[in-house]
Amino acid sequence: MMGQRSGGQNRLFYSFNLEDHNPQNPFLRGIDQCAGCSMKDRCCPNTPMRKIARSLHETAGDVARQIATTPEYQRSRCERKKVEVLFSLLKRILRLDRLRLRGLSGATDEFTLAATAQNLRRLAKFIVQGPPIHGGGAPA
Numbered sequence: 001m002m003g004q005r006s007g008g009q010n011r012l013f014y015s016f017n018l019e020d021h022n023p024q025n026p027f028l029r030g031i032d033q034c035a036g037c038s039m040k041d042r043c044c045p046n047t048p049m050r051k052i053a054r055s056l057h058e059t060a061g062d063v064a065r066q067i068a069t070t071p072e073y074q075r076s077r078c079e080r081k082k083v084e085v086l087f088s089l090l091k092r093i094l095r096l097d098r099l100r101l102r103g104l105s106g107a108t109d110e111f112t113l114a115a116t117a118q119n120l121r122r123l124a125k126f127i128v129q130g131p132p133i134h135g136g137g138a139p140a
Helices: 031-035 058-067 071-092 103-129
Strands: none
Touching: 071 103
16 A cells, blocks of 8 residues: 655656647648648548648657758768677677676776777788788879
8 A cells, every 4th residue: 555655756756648648739631722632532532631640749850850961960870880880799799788897997997808809800800801902003
């Protein structure tokens, strides 16, 4: 049985209301706009007008889609992907999914060792491949 909540406990609980998350007034197309449309039979055959639900956060999505088209975003996405690949290799191949040492210094040491091992693996690949051949200049 639960007793009365104290003042600090009230902040931990919240009430969920579905009406707050589904807007009452979705975007409605007017009857006069639908009546003269050539696609009304396919768009809304059994209703006098079209009702389109639009999220309250759709404007934020529009801003995010607009930002995604900028060259700065494309560049940061490319750089972020390189970092994400390195972290996924650390987690999957070098088994850094769970830290085994305790404390901040232990986590720092373990991560530094894993990053060093990853860099040594990359260095070994470069040594095996040999120096890059630059074919610049005129033929001899």
